[in-house]
Amino acid sequence: MKKSEKRRKKLCLILTICWMSIIFAFSARNADLSTQDSMSIGILFGRLIVPSFADMDSNMQVSFADMVDHPIRKMAHATEYAVLGFLLAGSYADQEKKRSRIIGIPILLGSLYAVSDELHQLFVPGRSCELMDMLIDSSGVVIGTFAGLFFFVYWAKRRQKRLRKL
Numbered sequence: 001m002k003k004s005e006k007r008r009k010k011l012c013l014i015l016t017i018c019w020m021s022i023i024f025a026f027s028a029r030n031a032d033l034s035t036q037d038s039m040s041i042g043i044l045f046g047r048l049i050v051p052s053f054a055d056m057d058s059n060m061q062v063s064f065a066d067m068v069d070h071p072i073r074k075m076a077h078a079t080e081y082a083v084l085g086f087l088l089a090g091s092y093a094d095q096e097k098k099r100s101r102i103i104g105i106p107i108l109l110g111s112l113y114a115v116s117d118e119l120h121q122l123f124v125p126g127r128s129c130e131l132m133d134m135l136i137d138s139s140g141v142v143i144g145t146f147a148g149l150f151f152f153v154y155w156a157k158r159r160q161k162r163l164r165k166l
Contacts, residue, residue, distance in 0.1 A: 005156075012090030019084055023081075026080070027121050031124075038072055039065045041072055043061060043064075046064045050064065077136045077137050077140065078136050081139075085142065086145070088109055088145065089106045089148025103146075106141070118130060
């Protein structure tokens with residue numbers, strides 16, 4: 001294994017642990033704070049996307065934010081776990097390992113973390129453990145893992161081929 005690959009794996013492992021801590025911190029926020037976060041993102045989304053949003057009264061703006069709250073939360077779940085899958089792939093993948101392992105291990109670890117994160121929410125006031133969130137999180141892990149593998153393995157092979165041609 002090359003020195004640069006070892007450095008990448010260590011950096012991705014450190015970033016993975018940091019990212020898991022961030023996910024944990026978001027999950028530890030009670031339901032009121034979590035809803036406040038989502039609503040403020042919904043308001044921001046409205047300001048950026050809806051041309052007449054500024055002309056709406058505050059009740060209509062809140063109503064819009066409430067309407068987009070559910071999809072925003074689910075996209076946030078998928079995105080945060082896609083980042084986790086990408087980082088897990090970066091901390092594990094190399095060209096010498098079997099393809100099934102470089103795909104399976106990050107997906108398994110990320111999905112187990114998703115399950116543990118949802119179980120953790122059982123102990124947070126106003127939050128719940130949702131099977132659908134586990135599935136969305138795990139789907140994000142799968143997408144992030146494949147993106148990471150493409151980036152860290154395929155792209156590295158391609159770069160090596162180009163360097164050999166020079």
